[in-house]
Amino acid sequence: MKKRTLLIIPILLLAFLLYSFEKGRIDNKNVISTPNLDEQLEHKVDSVLALMHLNEKIGQLVQYSGSWNATGPSSSIGDQHKLDKLKRGEVGSMLNITSVASIRETQKIVMENSRLKIPLIFGYDVIHGYKTIFPIPLGESASWDLDIIKQSASIAAKETAASGLQWTFAPMIDVSRDARWGRMMEGAGEDTYLNTVIGVARIQGFQGNDLSETNTIAACAKHFAGYGFAEAGRDYNTVNIGENELHNTILPPFKAAAKAGVATFMNAFNEIDGIPSTGNKVLQRDLLKGDWGWNGFIVSDWGSIGEMIAHGYAKDKKHAAQIAMNAGVDMDMESNAYEAHLETLLDENKISIEQLDDAVKRVLRLKFKLGLFDDPYKYCNEEKEVSEVYTEENLAIARDVAKKSIVLLKNETNILPLLKDIKSIAVIGPLADDKDAPLGNWRAKGEYNSAVSVLEGVKNAVSNTTKIYYEKGVDLTVPTVKPGENQFLHPLKFNTTDTSGISAAVEAAKKAEVVLLVIGEDAYQTGEGRSQTNIGFLGLQNALLEAVYKVNKNLVIVLMNGRPMDISWAANNVPSILECWFLGSESGNAIADVLFGDYNPSGKLPVSFPHHVGQEPLYYNQKNTGRPYSPRHVTYSGYTDTPKTALFPFGYGLSYTTFEYKNLKLDKTEIPKNGEIKVSVEVMNVGSMDGEEVVQLYLRDLVGSLTRPIKELKGFKKTMIKAGETKTINFTINSEMLQFYTINKTWEVEPGDFNIWIGGDSKAHLKTSFIVSE
Ligand code: NOJ
Secondary structure, X not given: OHHHHHOHHHHHHOOHHHHXXXXXXXXXXXXXXXXXXXXXXXXXXXXXXXXXXXXXXXXHOEEEEOHHHOOOOOOOOOHHHHHHHHHOOOOOEEXXXXXXXXXXXXXXXXXXXXXXXXXXXXXXXXXXXXXXXXXXXXXXXXXOOHHHHHHHHHHHHHHHHHOOXXXXXXXXXXXXXXXXXXXXXXXXXOOHHHHHHHHHHHHHHHHOOOXXXXXXXXXXXXXXXXXXXXXXXXXXXOEOOOHHHHHHHHOXXXXXXXXXXXXXXXXXXXXXXXXXXXXXXXXXXXXXXXXOOOOOEEEOOOOOOOHHHHHOOOOOHHHHHHHHHHHOOOEEEOOOHHHHHHHXXXXXXXXXXXXXXXXXXXXXXXXXXXXXXXXXXXXOOHHHHHHOOOOHHHHHHHHHHHHHHOEXXXXXXXXXXXXXXXXXXXXXXXXXXXXXXXXXXXXXXXXXXXXXXXXXXXXXXXXXXXXXXXEOOOOOOEOOOOOOOOHHHOOOEOOXXXXXXXXXXXXXXXXXXXXXXXXXXXXXXOOOOOOOOOOOXXXXXXXXXXXXXXXXXXXXXXXXXXXXXXXXXXXXXXXXXXXXXXXXXXXXXXXXXHHOOOOOOOOOOOOOEOOOHHHOOOOOOXXXXXXXXXXXXXXXXXXXXXXXXXXXXXXXXXXXXXXXXXXEEEOOOEEEOOOOEEEXXXXXXXXXXXXXXXXXXXXXXXXXXXXXXXXXXXXXXXXXXXXXXXXXXXXXXXXXXXXXXXXXXXXXXXXXXXXXXXXOOOOOOEEEEEEEEO
């Protein structure tokens, strides 16, 4: 109580500000300006804070979902309660409200009823496009093309902002190494460096240079932290990792995101070593807000404050709210714990007014940056919502990103590229004419059945003399989710039994020169709550594959999937395999671009493909162990029935041309800890087609105060090399690439021997070494 009484003093001191209210609204223009921009912003934030009553402060930390589109177990709070809270200015943010009309209507409730009229910020999961759908993040990461990744995020931002929203819950920058985990589709895969640079590119794409522009939105680095390391790939599960793994593998993308100025962070459902991430003070308050000096706000994951009760970490919601506030969580997404308990916790001195004020200021700061105080309806423009969303121009960019995300896994007999005037082609499989699956999960406002199917893409590409035979063959799933229904309420069913379409597929395959077999996963097989132990072809797809292969060996598998799959049989038998992920709105056209050679594939895997699911978690940058593989011994740290290594390794991907690497040179072989080495390598295109190659640089620190991985990606360059041309690619090795989080719990370069490899994948053989001296 005493603390609240104290609040009156600053309110009185700043009471003169009330005079400058124009029709009761706080306006940028009405706040005293100072020469320094940051100072000016802080001043505005402080001025607003000083006017706020406790209920309004707590309100800023409350986020509700529009109940008609929940993305998690819905809270018990009813619509009338939400409406009343909105009217009283006791809500800071809404999620899952889309369309300019709905956002305007909701914002109006606050602006026309609440005392201070502090605008809401509207958030939504725009993960890979708003209505123009881009490849799923894992797929797009296979492009290793930071410019197009940034461009795809900026188009998504433009469409999102044109539709009235200001905030996306993306990018997910969880390093993930277990193919069983359904959410692997949402990130950049298994490698820390790749997640770091791609995460930053996505943040820059979403946020642009100026958050107050109406074509940029606030981004959210998630899930802080460790979510991608869930035990055995089971979603939401326990994470047991030590500090070394946490700091060296999981945190670097987050640190880079904070440095890049990401507006918000979202915490995570999982616990790490007994502490739920949502209640982890060391991570959130001490490291992120303290050591890293980041001044954005942390939103909880959906209901994750309340979930600390089920974790056995909080005895009730009040306790959970106390833990979360102390840990540094600023906004409560759908736990309804802050709204119910922060006031009492303050009275009982279990949280402090400084903590609360700091959280509120962080939220207000972003609202100012977005320009919402200038105009709460700034993003609400019905004309733009039509003219800037799902445009021809955006679709063309989506096609470009999609074709660059495709990875050619195998092309043994050079079936690909196909001639456009090929006499006949069979397009077979449950996903061949699927116009919905290519949109993948987390498709925001992507419309049901709106993607270009493979069949359509092929039809658009071939000559009018080409005969196309289409057969579905089998169904992938028993349909359970109707268009528009909440997919979280329906588990997928694969127990299809109808084999009657296989014979027609076999007949089509017999007649055709080449067969395209489009198989893989249902769009909703990956995503939240979509972990699986079987990562092979489900349903009757194996039966279809073997039947078709028996009659026509000119077979190309077009894979659609959101995780690395077990495709061993296909990899050993089928001559051509094209990894096409879920490529979004322009999927079929982009696939045709590659199939018919209009684009020479350049994608590289951001994740290792296993021989068998039993190898998971599988990743290239493992530790050597005390028993690395030796051909003379069976007692090594692998398996007796399956190789230890990947079927297709991280960084791997073929082209229609061939690249040869030679002359790896260093300008010196010994440097001090803060020194630099200039590295060059020659890459020659020895084939007959121009093509892009991703030149990858890997390092190994041979002896450390903590054991180091056998190899780590530390740089890459994607470059176009013309047929017959040789290009010299240059890198500079610096201390940032050499350092790691050491036994001293700090980032440092340890002197000693280092190996360096450069090549076209993580198996790169061109190798040399250097020494870092004291
Ligand atoms: C839960 C997910 O874990 C998170 O990534 C998402 O942003 C929220 N739900 C909101 O939908």
